[in-house]
Each structure stands twice: as C-alpha cells, then as structure tokens.
Amino acid sequence: AMQQKVDQHELYEMIIGQVQADGYAQVAAMLSDATQIYHPGGRGGRGTQLAQLVALGKTKQREMDAAASIPGLTALTEVRHFEEGGRCLDLQAEANAAAPLSPPLIPNYVTRFVATHKNACRVAKFNPTGTLLATGSADTSLKLLDVEKMKVYTQSKGEPVDDVSPSRPVIRTFYDHTQPINDIDFHPTNPILISASRDCTIKFYDLKTQVKRAYRCFKDTHNVRSVSFHPSGDYFLAGTDHNVIRLYDVASAGCYCASNRQHDHTGPITQAG
16 A cells, blocks of 8 residues: 555656646646645656656557567567566566466365354364364353264254253363453373463363363463463463463473573563464
8 A cells, every 4th residue: 555655646746747847837736736746846857757658658568569469579579678688577477477367266165063152252273183172262161072073963053052962062161260261272192171361370171071170270460361282291381461471381380481581572472382
C-alpha cells in the first residue's frame, strides 16, 4: 500500500509538470491544489518526463509487436537490448511465464467430528504418535479425543459430545484451572498432558487413569502463556507475562533462568519451544 501511494504521488507530479511544461500553468496550479502535490515552476525538471516515458513506451510496444509477428525474433530482440546495456532476461523464465497456468488445487476435506467447548477453543495439539488430540478452552476445561474414534464415529447434527459413551471420541474432559487455558503439550514418551493457564499455573494430567483433576501443579507469579516439553521429557520451557523464560526440571521441580540478564526479553514471552 505504501509503494502504491509513492508511485501514485510520482505519477501525479509528472502529470502536473507536463501540463505546466505545455503552457497550461493555471491548470497545473489547480491540479496541484487538488492533489496537494507541489509542482516546481519553469519548464525543466519533471516537466517533460511524462512525454518522454510515453514515447519510450510506444517505441517498446512497437518493437514487441514486430517481434511477436516473426518466430524467434523475441529472443534476439531481448539479446540486443542486453548488449546495449538493458536488463538481462531469463529466457526460460519468460517461456514458463508464457505457458498457461493450471488452476490452484482446492483441498478437499470431510468433517468427521466436531467437539465443542462452552467458550472459545484457544489451543489444540496432537500427541507425538498422532493417536490423541487435546484441546484447551477459555472455559478453563481441556478435552482429550481419540483420533481413530473420530475417523469412524457417525455424529448426528446437534448431538452432545460429552465423554459419556465408550464409543464417543471425547474420552476425557479435565477440569482443574480457574482461568482460561493458553497452551498445552504432550510428554514425548509418557502418557502425560500439561496445560498452561492465565491462573498462573502449569498442571500435569495422567492420561492412564480416569481422574479428571491434575496430579501435579507448578505455580508461577505471572500468567503462563506457553509451555513446551524438551524432547527428552525431563524438562519443559514456560513462557509467561514476565520477560524471563523459565526452564523447569520435571523430576525436581527446579526452575532455571539465564544467568546473564542481558539475554532476557524486554516483554512477555508469547511462545516457548
């Protein structure tokens, strides 16, 4: 948009200069007032630039029309321009550009299953094997879904999706936060899900049991925006509204920060890992 505005300003400036150079000073002044573009006095500068550009354009168009009528002449014409100091053209690229473009492919998909929260769904993530999907919501809940069940489940319109029947894709709903959930992550090897929330906590959920509450909680002093496990699963990163990123030891619950304060951010951490 900025480039277009600059180009438009330059065009109007040339038009005003050309009108003035042709002897229509009053008309040029009116155009200058209407467009708020200053036009220098006299007949120099940009005065005749527009006429020169139009002449060059017509000459180039005549050459292109003549070359198009003779097979093989287009490439020779471009080579001549290059030898005279013009731009170097990629003839292969020109040939490719002349070829008809195929229409873009529109992806096809079929909605297999729709799970809903009582408020906005803020995050969704697959586990490392792709067999489970977890979602976190502004309603403070998390849902755990079985991917294979989603593929084969036949859902009626308006049907509730709570985890009541064993055949339902939603296999667990967790309730343990008091504020919206910002981020979630699966442990790389163990059946563990962690969640980060605006309530300044990071909570651990055991996916092997049917318990709907967290079995472990890490507390922070700020809104926790993001969490991410290390590939080993022994550590995880946490980004908060504070400018210092945290590295936690899962076993000891120890928290580590950079020793050099100059390496810290100057604002909140929006994404960790």
